[in-house]
Amino acid sequence: MKVANNGGAGSVVLKKRITKTELRRQSVLLIIAGLYVIYGIVFYYLPLAGWTMAFENFKLKDGIFGSEKVGFKWFKTLFEDKTFLRIIRNTLAMGVINLISTTVTAIGFAILLSEVRNVMGKKIVQTISYLPHFLSWIVVTSIVKDAFATKGMINELLTSLGIIKTPISFFMHTQYFWPIVAISNVWKETGWNAIIYLATITAIDPSLYEAAAMDGAGRWQRIKHITIPGIRSTIIILLIMNIGNVINAGFEVQYLLGLGVLKPVSETIDIYVLNYGMKNYSLGTAAGIFKTFVSMTLILLFNFIAKKTGDERLF
Amino acid sequence: MFKGKTKHKMSRWDWAFVICNTIFLILFCIVTLYPVLNTLAYSFTDSSEAILKNIHLIPRKPTLAAYKQVFEMKGFQRGLIITVSRTVLGSFLSLFANALLAFIVSRKNFLFKKSLSLFWVITMYASGGLIPSVILMRYLHLTGTFWVYIFPGLVSAFNLLVLRTYMNSLPDSYEESAQLDGAGHLTVFTRIISPLCKPVYATVFLFVAVGHWNSWFDAMVYNRLKEKNTTLQYELQKLLSSLTQLNPTTTSEGKTENMTTEIQVRAAATIATMLPIICLYPFLQRYFVTGLTIGGVKE
Numbered sequence: 001m002k003v004a005n006n007g008g009a010g011s012v013v014l015k016k017r018i019t020k021t022e023l024r025r026q027s028v029l030l031i032i033a034g035l036y037v038i039y040g041i042v043f044y045y046l047p048l049a050g051w052t053m054a055f056e057n058f059k060l061k062d063g064i065f066g067s068e069k070v071g072f073k074w075f076k077t078l079f080e081d082k083t084f085l086r087i088i089r090n091t092l093a094m095g096v097i098n099l100i101s102t103t104v105t106a107i108g109f110a111i112l113l114s115e116v117r118n119v120m121g122k123k124i125v126q127t128i129s130y131l132p133h134f135l136s137w138i139v140v141t142s143i144v145k146d147a148f149a150t151k152g153m154i155n156e157l158l159t160s161l162g163i164i165k166t167p168i169s170f171f172m173h174t175q176y177f178w179p180i181v182a183i184s185n186v187w188k189e190t191g192w193n194a195i196i197y198l199a200t201i202t203a204i205d206p207s208l209y210e211a212a213a214m215d216g217a218g219r220w221q222r223i224k225h226i227t228i229p230g231i232r233s234t235i236i237i238l239l240i241m242n243i244g245n246v247i248n249a250g251f252e253v254q255y256l257l258g259l260g261v262l263k264p265v266s267e268t269i270d271i272y273v274l275n276y277g278m279k280n281y282s283l284g285t286a287a288g289i290f291k292t293f294v295s296m297t298l299i300l301l302f303n304f305i306a307k308k309t310g311d312e313r314l315f
Numbered sequence: 316m317f318k319g320k321t322k323h324k325m326s327r328w329d330w331a332f333v334i335c336n337t338i339f340l341i342l343f344c345i346v347t348l349y350p351v352l353n354t355l356a357y358s359f360t361d362s363s364e365a366i367l368k369n370i371h372l373i374p375r376k377p378t379l380a381a382y383k384q385v386f387e388m389k390g391f392q393r394g395l396i397i398t399v400s401r402t403v404l405g406s407f408l409s410l411f412a413n414a415l416l417a418f419i420v421s422r423k424n425f426l427f428k429k430s431l432s433l434f435w436v437i438t439m440y441a442s443g444g445l446i447p448s449v450i451l452m453r454y455l456h457l458t459g460t461f462w463v464y465i466f467p468g469l470v471s472a473f474n475l476l477v478l479r480t481y482m483n484s485l486p487d488s489y490e491e492s493a494q495l496d497g498a499g500h501l502t503v504f505t506r507i508i509s510p511l512c513k514p515v516y517a518t519v520f521l522f523v524a525v526g527h528w529n530s531w532f533d534a535m536v537y538n539r540l541k542e543k544n545t546t547l548q549y550e551l552q553k554l555l556s557s558l559t560q561l562n563p564t565t566t567s568e569g570k571t572e573n574m575t576t577e578i579q580v581r582a583a584a585t586i587a588t589m590l591p592i593i594c595l596y597p598f599l600q601r602y603f604v605t606g607l608t609i610g611g612v613k614e
């Protein structure tokens with residue numbers, strides 16, 4: 001990746017040998033590092049050890065080692081449960097829709113903004129575009145709820161343009177929910193996600209554009225033949241990095257907006273874990289393991305495809 | 316971008332492109348800003364006016380009544396104190412913890428440089444999930460305390476990588492000359508490296524602080540039963556959902572009162588919680604832009 005690949009590994013490789021003098025010289029660093037390892041084990045690795053809960057009838061009073069072992073019972077329960085299968089569908093569908101829509105809008109916005117020559121105007125637009133990223137999902141969902149309300153601005157706009165005659169109750173019909181989730185994500189993150197693409201576009205050699213302009217290439221052709229190939233590797237890296245998040249699909253929007261009649265299309269794995277897992281710890285852990293498993297598989301799979309097609313890759 | 320040293324004549328298509336692009340970007344700004352400005356307008360509108368007509372950008376009969384009402388709410392005051400505390404304390408502690416660790420793993424001759432980095436990078440991809448963490452917090456007796464907001468996220472692999480990349484890019488000569496003068500590792504960290512890292516420290520601080528300010532999920536999971544420890548956003552959510560549950564179509568006297576106060580109080584609470592960040596972020600732009608581009612490095 002071209003962006004800021006400064007320094008780091010591979011500059012000078014010195015063979016280090018663990019000797020007594022080195023150990024003594026680095027004693028302070030080693031003690032502190034030890035504390036960090038203890039912290040990491042407690043807060044990051046112990047929860048991983050907690051995965052054993054998924055294979056037992058976990059009870060708080062019996063502890064992780066004392067609870068009854070039940071093998072794959074909870075996984076079976078999950079996959080025989082029609083609700084859970086529908087929840088997997090919801091999660092993956094919203095995850096994919098969100099990933100595609102936020103990536104496409106971020107790239108589009110970055111390209112269009114990079115074409116602006118007026119430095120001041122560009123700065124203003126960019127500053128405004130970051131704003132929603134800093135708002136909490138509580139605030140964003142409340143804004144979305146107001147905007148899509150029957151008397152909200154979307155309905156007002158659509159009726160005044162004559163596209164619809166009577167206001168639509170967006171939150172009463174399941175078919176509008178996934179698009180609303182996607183729109184919320186796009187509204188919140190387009191400007192933020194565009195930052196990295198803009199940085200990559202800025203790093204493209206300006207002489208390429210000048211040469212193209214000299215040969216009579218118009219704006220559109222320069223975008224198509226210089227800008228887009230220039231950010232291709234960044235797009236692929238970010239896609240690989242984010243593909244694992246498809247299974248995360250967001251939790252807040254669905255949890256805060258997908259109420260009542262919308263539940264069949266709005267519930268995601270995270271919501272399932274929160275609703276059922278807090279009562280049945282083993283079942284919740286099993287669902288969590290499934291999530292990590294899917295996310296790792298997706299990352300490795302896409303990394304593999306990128307490797308095969310000769311593109312940049314993560315590992 | 317390329318500044319036209321050699322001015323080329325713009326074709327008709329180029330002009331069309333520029334005009335469409337400008338219109339599009341202006342529309343983009345309107346779509347981004349309008350909902351926020353609309354909320355702002357409602358928050359200042361007098362309760363009697365708010366139901367009569369849709370408010371757009373200009374408040375009618377401007378008043379601060381809604382804000383007064385919000386800041387007099389006990390839950391809101393408490394949430395504000397908790398959120399400010401966790402933002403200040405959590406961000407400083409987290410920055411310090413991440414920076415010190417980044418310093419250690421970015422020392423060229425540190426014996427366990429590779430293995431310690433790997434130890435943390437793994438945590439970025441493999442996480443235990445919600446339930447094991449909930450159980451862990453119970454075993455550690457952090458559930459129902461303020462500290463559950465501080466300890467679990469103290470060190471994070473992402474911030475660590477951002478800081479490490481920046482520290483790796485600093486020239487070694489500073490450290491070497493300081494060590495010749497007899498400075499220990501910690502002196503090098505506080506006196507030599509940290510002053511050079513100010514921009515990236517600002518970045519990480521900003522990321523962590525925004526996360527703390529906007530957090531509500533941990534409050535819901537760990538402190539739902541401990542009212543004195545809930546955060547501002549959690550209180551906002553309570554306020555937003557409780558007020559919308561009132562039935563706005565009932566016309567009995569009491570209910571109308573509630574209904575008329577509803578929208579501008581919601582708006583005022585929303586604006587109040589977002590105000591600090593909105594005022595600060597435009598001035599910190601360059602920091603998070605560098606942070607994100609560093610964070611995008613292939614590891």
